[in-house]
Amino acid sequence: MKLYEYEGVELFKQGGIPVPDFAIATTAEEAREKAKAIGVPLIIKAQVLTGGRYLAGGVKTVSALDKVEETARRILSSKIRGFPVNKVLLAANVDVFREYYCSITIDDYRGTPLVIFSAEGGVDINQIAQEKEEAVVQRAVPISRGLTISDARRMCRQVGLRGKDLDTIPGILVNLYQVFRNNDAILAEINPLVRTKKGEYVALDSKVEMDDSGLYRHTDLGLDQLERITNPLEKAGREIGVSYLELDGDIAIIASGAGLGMASMDIINKRLSAANFLETGGAITEELLYKVMGLVFKKEGIRGLFINVYGGINPIHEGAKGIVRYIKDHNITIPVVAKALGNHQEETWEIFKANGVHVTSGVSTEEGVEMLVELLGAKR
């Protein structure tokens, strides 16, 4: 789950990382009031879970208090790459002397935290790594030991930091590592970390992403996961506990696993066009699949439905009952094809067939999709 900049800044502050004076506002009036305590010049930043805020006009510097309300109103009423702006961050302006980049992420393949530091910051790290490779240093850290201050100092020295930089920045890196560890983060990034003309160090931005599977340990943060999902169907999927992604086509997919869902999508898109990606995970019940049917038919213009399920951990015969009950309750007349294999497969086929669902006799997803193609052709 991605955090808003202000939520990340709050975690940084609690973790001992220096941040500018800041406040958060949801209305222009609130921004005007809160700006007084920060003073001018200040920066007003749109809080959206996407990049490209500068180019979209979502970040503005204001040098007079009587301009705050107007600027905040303009940003709050705008959209950034399609995301509505519900909050703005007000932050004290600083005079930048030098910019750096710090991040802690995960080296998935090696299964360890990965610390990345760059003596140049402010732009995309991939770009820095390409253009100025010698400015970037990275280190995998054994998770039981963590990042020590001497590790961090060594990294900083490696890219040429000296003097006050070398006295201060390693401590910030260690604190960032702690923020990463303490919050089940998969990314904790400061870009840029700046040294001001006054010689102070400040994190001017935050990018924090938490592991969805670790969120249960952080309920105290009061973060609303659903509020972050802008697509209403994807949000509805999350609410019933399945993975749903809306796509452009008109053939709905219900799959009992992620790999199977992706393969179904790939195969359908050869001949037809998938309306969604949906995978139930391993907790199928009659009730869940009734709700899942409601979800896929919320999208307008569905022309066909392909069901692809395996009875491994899932009781697919129970799921079939939910599907056919929905078909009856809502008088679904479009072609529905099911491929159902594994434990309880015969029972599942009977339930489907008795209720007008076409069951492929083949064992491959391709054969099931072929059946749907033929049914759609016959219908046209």
Add this chain to the structure above:
Amino acid sequence: MSILLNKDTRVLVQGITGRIGRVQTQWMLDYGTNIVAGVTPGKGGEEVEGIPVFNTAKEAVNETGSEAVVFFVPAAAIKSAVIENIDAGMKLLVVVTENVPIHDAMEIREYARGRDTTIIGPTTPGIITVGEAKMGIMPANMFTPGRIGIISRSGTLSYETSINLSTAGYGQSTVIGMGADPVVFTSMPDILKLFERDPDTDLIVIVGEVGGIQEEKAADYIDRWVTKPVVAYIAGLNAPQEKKMGHAGAIIRGDGKGTPQSKIAALNEVGVDIARYPAQIVDLVSEHLIPN
């Protein structure tokens, strides 16, 4: 005898008294798995399907000599359960559990490093040595005995691939779900190494998906060490960027890593035959092997 697991392997079921633990224990026993013990803290002395239940892994190992363990334990309890079982001397651990926090997975992986143990998962359907034993949740009727080894990142696609091959007359030696999380305990090259050495495996099938660099690392390994033919399919050709495709590990990040194109290119480069769609795996296999 195929890899990691056979009919003699003495298996413990951790979480045997839970709803899923019970059902899956029954099915694993039906398949012929040599289950010798179960563990649920506080339920020591009970029996499930005639299998004795112990309070701790240590007790179970002492009493029954169990050497492999499959976990049906909630995500929040998995870290301590796995570490307890490593300490008890388990050689093979199969973590079926989904939604294990990544930080816990990293800690487990580091704990296991340098110890003589193999951990599969998390979010794996498990491992089946066909016709002998299975540790996990895979439906038994997908598989027939034979000489193809399968490594899959996806559980359901390991079933799909197996039933497609079985129907065409190509049996399997061992089928392993690696687990669908970003951080898994055993990598694709680790498993390739086992199949390459296994005298009962003639051909290896890789079922990959978008996200991560397992397939790219597998390509490096194949280039250097694998002499057996390899066939691969990568799911998610149509996956949009920055969207998690159900599995936590199945995400194409903004840096362009983890795309199906990069995986296909890497594998193709080292002579792996690439199936564009799952059923095509059978066609490619048929170029190397004759059916049973």
